[in-house]
Amino acid sequence: MSERPQPVRSLPPGGTVGILGGGQLGRMLAMAAARLGFRSHIYCPDADRPAADVAAACRAAPYEDEASLAAFAAAVSVVTYEFENVPEATARYLAARVPVWPPPVALAVAQDRLREKSFLTDAGVDTAPFAAIDAAADLPAALRAVGLPAVIKTRRFGYDGKGQAYVADAAQAAEALAALGGGGVLIEGFVTFAREISVIVARGADGAARCYEPVWNVHENHVLARSIVPSGIPAAVAEAAKDIALRIAERLDYVGVMGIEMFLATGDSGPRLFVNEMAPRVHNSGHWTLDACVVSQFEQHIRAICGWPLGTVERHSDAVMANLLGDAVDGWAELAQRPDVAVHIYGKSGAAPGRKMGHVTRLYPRGSNPCTSPLQP
């Protein structure tokens, strides 16, 4: 799986970082780059590009436009991406011209849930039991392999609960399979978990890697609602979660920041971690690091892709990060009045229901987070 197409040298301040994607993650990456003295150049096909407002330059063009990509590559010193659905071909085209980090193979693995699960299994990491379903005829064997209840998911382009269906029995499974196109999907056994956590891991160009402390994630309607740190999980489990994240980053010869979502199951045989998803980019569950750490996940990513030493992953405060979804952002005036709350608004043009419009992070002195609830082992 190792791939290191270009040598990485430290990029001095004043250099230009190219970012594929113009959303809030690109915006926060661009601000982190600016803090270190870099310029950002955004490449984005979308009309709404909040990242462009904090970047020195922006190119609006499709990911398939090779002339635009070539001009972009010529204008920047390194390229990164803010989301995992950038076409792998785009990343490879650019990587032939300019360093691209994280490595394009990480995109390829993350874009295909079957490839992702297989990669994780090969890495010796536990996941929910899974099976590929290429056609309806594969369903009975797949159900026997993973058990019920289960979740059927498209192999590609799913996020925030889109492109997946929970199925309780064989009839529902057949129905969901048909609705998702009859094949080319994955079925996963449903994991009953006590807590959902994630680990933000950063790996530098020199191979040094560090993890922020795992966080407890609370989802609502399949979208991250809150991240809580400390997570309340036992210290040994937190160390195990970090080890898993480090193992994944190492195996991909990764450079940059990655978010690894995990389920923590508890039971008579003790706690057990299952990796649910890996995102080869800065991650929503790491936004709290902007306010609770000296070096945020965004700066850590910029440091890594620019060949700088990683920064500290220590935190000075406890934190609860809450997303502002859809018209929740209209509450900015009230939120701005709360003490100890950092308000972040992404400058997007429209607040469609459920759209991530901003987030708030409430800080507490270390050891005093009232939302942290210790998990009973």
Place this chain on the structure above:
Amino acid sequence: MSERPQPVRSLPPGGTVGILGGGQLGRMLAMAAARLGFRSHIYCPDADRPAADVAAACRAAPYEDEASLAAFAAAVSVVTYEFENVPEATARYLAARVPVWPPPVALAVAQDRLREKSFLTDAGVDTAPFAAIDAAADLPAALRAVGLPAVIKTRRFGYDGKGQAYVADAAQAAEALAALGGGGVLIEGFVTFAREISVIVARGADGAARCYEPVWNVHENHVLARSIVPSGIPAAVAEAAKDIALRIAERLDYVGVMGIEMFLATGDSGPRLFVNEMAPRVHNSGHWTLDACVVSQFEQHIRAICGWPLGTVERHSDAVMANLLGDAVDGWAELAQRPDVAVHIYGKSGAAPGRKMGHVTRLYPRGSNPCTSPLQP
């Protein structure tokens, strides 16, 4: 002195903040504005404009170009400035078209050292003894009034020790006066002080005002080298310093953030504070708030000028901020390796000797700053 030319309403996220000046203070203001969902539009006559790299728009034009100013006013919802040498006429021209905060009168006061000292005296605030010298004939009386040693300063456009001379006797005073043009200057009695401190005060459009904790400033070659918090001064003196800053802001009917530099003298009659200088803008000695507080001085300024409620001024950490002057910025690779150090580089094109190229802030858990040295009363 009160002046409130336009009503202030809360500017919702998505609005555009106009910033006069394109240096590092404008750059950090633009990033703070972006964090709250605003766009920034920079107006700057200089060729090197690091603020433009993080702004949605930038207009390069002289401060006297009324057509450009009118177009700028039409493109923004509120105007502010990053330095106090913006011509007052520019601020007044804009203020007839769009809200300008801090109020232009604050510029007028801060631009003229004689007017500044007179304003402070009228406000009942102690300063060094001072006298105006319009011509050489005024020198003997001025020297009798302020005593020796003294400092002769130009009335306008001095900063970082430029345009001033320390004089120990009458002959040196005559020489310095001649070198500074023979008149139109101010002479100040030299205050022997135990510690130089500053207070960053924020005042909202609603008149609510808050001060960050005073900091201890260490100057080298007339330029701020380090700011240390806590400052080590007695609590009662810190409260007195904040009261002075609040009184100044109130008297100017100020909206925004202001930096007030003070000398703390100790002696048999107890500690005494003298205001040295007021800067109607975000201030170098407040840069530590970016990393040690939930809400930085830059965000506080944006909140104030946009009619938002002020944020908290509490800090979660102790801090030492050190400027990176001139080629000190070339040490970025080593600085980036230090734990608990936040690196800020301004993206300027040339590192002339003494030029402010960036800063670093070292954080310590509260109560553990090894640089804080209690001042003996």
